[in-house]
Amino acid sequence: MLTGIHIAFAGGDARHLEVIRKCVELDATVTLFGYDNLNPPPVGTTKGRWVPGELTGIDVLVLPVVGTDDNGHVESIFAPGTLVFRDEHAAQLKPSTLVFTGMARPYLLNLCQRHRLRLIQLLDVDEVAIYNSIPTMEGALMMAIQNTDITLHDAQTIVLGLGRTGFTLAQGLKALGAHVRVGVRRPEHYARAFAMGYAPFYLRDLAQCVRDVDIVFNTIPALVLTAEVIARMPPHAVIIDLASSPGGTDFRYAEKRGIKALLAPGLPGIVAPKTAGQILANTIIRLILEKKGNQEGLP
Template sequence: MLTDLHIAVIGGDARQLEVIRKLIQLDAKTSLIGFDQLDHGFTGATKYQIEELDFSDVDAIILPVPGTNHEGQVDTIFSNEKVVLTEEILKKTPEHCIIYSGISNGYLNELVKTTNRKLVQLFERDDVAIYNSIPTVEGTIMLVIQHTDFTIHGSNISVLGLGRVGMSVARSFAALGANVKVGARKSEHLARIAEMGLQPFYLSELDKEIADSDICINTIPYPILTAKTLSNVPTHALIIDLASKPGGTDFRYAEKRGIKAILAPGLPGIVAPKTAGQIVANVLVNLLKDAADAREEKK
């Protein structure tokens, strides 16, 4: 149970609704910011404008998966209110207050450093990322079916990166009968790709290896599909970029060549928000309990 914990949930999409339900179920005092247009209310939670909430007894702040933008603004699809997380707000919180976010950026990193608060990036955790790769794969399959006029079975698919998402994507498309090859930098990753029964290649050879691809799925969050590389891609090919914004693809050049390229971060929140929210909620609850227990031990 989370009785006696005061938790502020600030902004977010449908995934946050599952987090809120879990917090209420476990008896946390739950304050909601950026949910004033939510159709249904939550018994046991209270809605506030950000300037109305007293942050002096808030034990944890839960941000959406993207965290904030580079000006500190938090996405709030259930409100027209402009919500900005500021240094002034965090300084009002108790010293033990922890900020939970899916990912972070320069603004958020500097904010917690300046205010000496702890930031936990949920999507840096293996458990969250691996669970989350399941709806990511399903969403990727959906996009491929929607945007191609040929079957996945028998098509040539290049997956870039063998991280937690890349591994799940590669395995799933191979199971659907595609000819899957996977590009990676590390020799141990290439060994794992071969062990999985897939075709490995070094990313340094990407320009050559991508030339016969019908579909390219990128999971690497830096410029990898450059104009030079894309000049070797067949014009009928489909590119799905799963990396966090702005992705790893030169979308301008892809459009110029007539190549369909889709930036698709956050697929779990689009195709399976309930499941994606439950994944985040279950991990959050354990982290909140651990933090509360640690504070009790120090007393």
């Protein structure tokens, strides 16, 4: 249980409604900042004003998956404007406060470091990334179906990267009967792809592997689909870039060539916000309980 733990939510989207619900169920004290348009608020919660004094005594602060921008702005789909997370807000938090976000830009990293706050980037936690790869895969397949005039069955597909998302995506494509080639950098990933029945190749050979491709799925957050590569793709090919913005595709050249290229980061929150929220909730609650157990001298 989370009895006696004060959790604040600053901004967020539909995923956070599931996290809020789970925290209330476990008897946490929950305060919402930036939820002005959410009427009525979830049962068991209180709306707060985003002023430094109202952050005193908070044990856990949950920020949006994107954290803050480079100026400290915190987005919320439930409020008409944005909150700004400033030094005067952070100064009111206890050094023991846990701050959860999906990913942190330098502004948030520096702010938490200055005030000795423990920042946890959930998208770096293996269990979150692995679970999130499932709705990401489903969303990517949906986009592929919507933006092509062929079936995925028997399609020539390429998955770039065999990380947590690429692994799950390649499995899904293979299950649907697609021909799956996997572009990797590391020999162990090449061996893993081969063992799983895919056709692996090294990324240095990508330009030679795209001549007959129907759909390319990129999961690598670096420029891999360069103009040189795109120039060798057939005109009907579609690129679905799942890497975090700005992606790994030369979108300017793809447009010039008439190649459809779509940047699609953050698919879990778009295609399955309830499931994505449950994934975040389970990990956040586990980490809070682990901290509580350590403070109480439990193993």
